[in-house]
Amino acid sequence: MAKLKREDYEEQLALLQEELVGMARWLQHSGRRVVVVVEGRDTAGKGGAINAIAARMPPRQCRAVALPKPTERESSQWYFQRYVTHLPAAGEIVLFDRSWYNRAGVEKVMGFASDAQVKAFLQQAPAFEKMLTDDGILLFKYWLCCDQDEQEERFAERLRDPLKRWKLSQIDVEARRHYEDYTRAREAMLKATHTPHAPWTLVDFNSQKRGRLALIRDLLGRLPDTKVPPPKITFEPLAGKPRKERFGMLKPIDPR
Numbered sequence: 001m002a003k004l005k006r007e008d009y010e011e012q013l014a015l016l017q018e019e020l021v022g023m024a025r026w027l028q029h030s031g032r033r034v035v036v037v038v039e040g041r042d043t044a045g046k047g048g049a050i051n052a053i054a055a056r057m058p059p060r061q062c063r064a065v066a067l068p069k070p071t072e073r074e075s076s077q078w079y080f081q082r083y084v085t086h087l088p089a090a091g092e093i094v095l096f097d098r099s100w101y102n103r104a105g106v107e108k109v110m111g112f113a114s115d116a117q118v119k120a121f122l123q124q125a126p127a128f129e130k131m132l133t134d135d136g137i138l139l140f141k142y143w144l145c146c147d148q149d150e151q152e153e154r155f156a157e158r159l160r161d162p163l164k165r166w167k168l169s170q171i172d173v174e175a176r177r178h179y180e181d182y183t184r185a186r187e188a189m190l191k192a193t194h195t196p197h198a199p200w201t202l203v204d205f206n207s208q209k210r211g212r213l214a215l216i217r218d219l220l221g222r223l224p225d226t227k228v229p230p231p232k233i234t235f236e237p238l239a240g241k242p243r244k245e246r247f248g249m250l251k252p253i254d255p256r
Contacts, residue, residue, distance in 0.1 A: 009209040016216045017056040019226075024057050024093070026226035031090035033137045036219065037099045040144030041182060042172050043154035045208040049144065050095045052212045053219070057093070066097035079103065079121060080128050087137070100125065104189040109181045110171065122192035129198040139198050140222065142215055143186065144205040148179045 027034065036053070038046045047066075054062045065086045074082050080100055088094045103121040107113035113121075133139055146154075155176065158168040175182070194200045201218060205211035220226075 004207060004209045006209075009213070012213055013052060013216075016213065016220065017052075019220050020053060020216065021056055022228065023220065023223060023226045024061050025228045025230060026223075027061060027093060028091045029228045032224075033088040033090060034093040034223075035088060035132065035137055035139045036093065036095045037101065037139070037141040038095065038097055038144065039099065039101050039105065039142065040205065041146045041151060041179075042175055043151050043158070043167075044144035044146040045205045045211060046097050046144060048208055049142075049205075049212050049215055050097050053095060053216060061091055062093050062095070063088075064095045064097055065099075079117075080124070087132070100128070101189065101193075104193075105182065105185055106171075106175070108185050109178050110175065122189065125193045126195050126198070129193075129195070133197045138223070140219055141193075141198060141200045142218075143190075143200055143202050144211060144215075145202055146205050150206050151179070152176070 026032075036050075038049055040046055050064050054064055063086075067082065067086075070082065083096075083100050086094060086096075100121075103113050103118060104125075108118045129139060155168065155172065158164040190200055203211050203215050203218070
């Protein structure tokens with residue numbers, strides 16, 4: 001497949017982001033709630049996909065949630081409990097950069113959860129998601145696919161680039177040896193949690209630009225009719241001569 005040129009990508013993304021802004025108006029108008037779960041292999045491009053969705057949307061309506069390692073107290077709670085507090089209110093969209101599916105993926109593969117805990121999760125997740133959708137939440141679950149050679153190239157780029165170095169942890173390095181283990185864990189997860197009320201959608205992210213565009217198109221295409229015209233704003237010319245900014249004791253930084 002030919003590489004997607006940056007200018008073509010940015011042009012297509014801008015059009016989709018305009019539709020996402022329209023979706024935000026529709027959410028505000030309708031009071032609906034949207035949850036988008038973005039899962040996938042390390043380096044697949046979860047953060048970039050979420051940023052592409054959220055970049056132009058009103059920050060008061062659109063939130064990205066990427067939870068850290070649970071505290072000792074959170075580890076003693078019902079597993080889904082700490083995610084519930086981040087669910088959207090009316091008119092909001094929440095984007096989970098990893099989610100409760102950590103238990104079926106990294107926690108299982110890297111030994112952070114017992115077999116009993118993983119089994120319980122796979123039994124409870126469909127019921128938990130049924131409660132969400134029965135309450136009216138629109139739930140979308142995406143898994144970002146990435147071949148191992150592409151994953152290795154992205155790991156190496158993170159190691160080289162000081163601006164991306166923070167994305168690479170020792171756990172990531174260890175996880176590289178478990179590509180097939182993650183594949184088996186994913187297949188077990190899909191078998192247990194791909195349901196009519198909360199289906200999974202797999203997206204090819206070997207090209208991250210193409211993957212982002214495909215994911216956003218799919219999300220917009222599966223929402224109800226979101227066309228709500230923007231409110232009319234009367235913008236009259238100011239009377240008199242425009243004033244210049246005045247400063248007191250403190251002066252602004254010279255931008256030159």
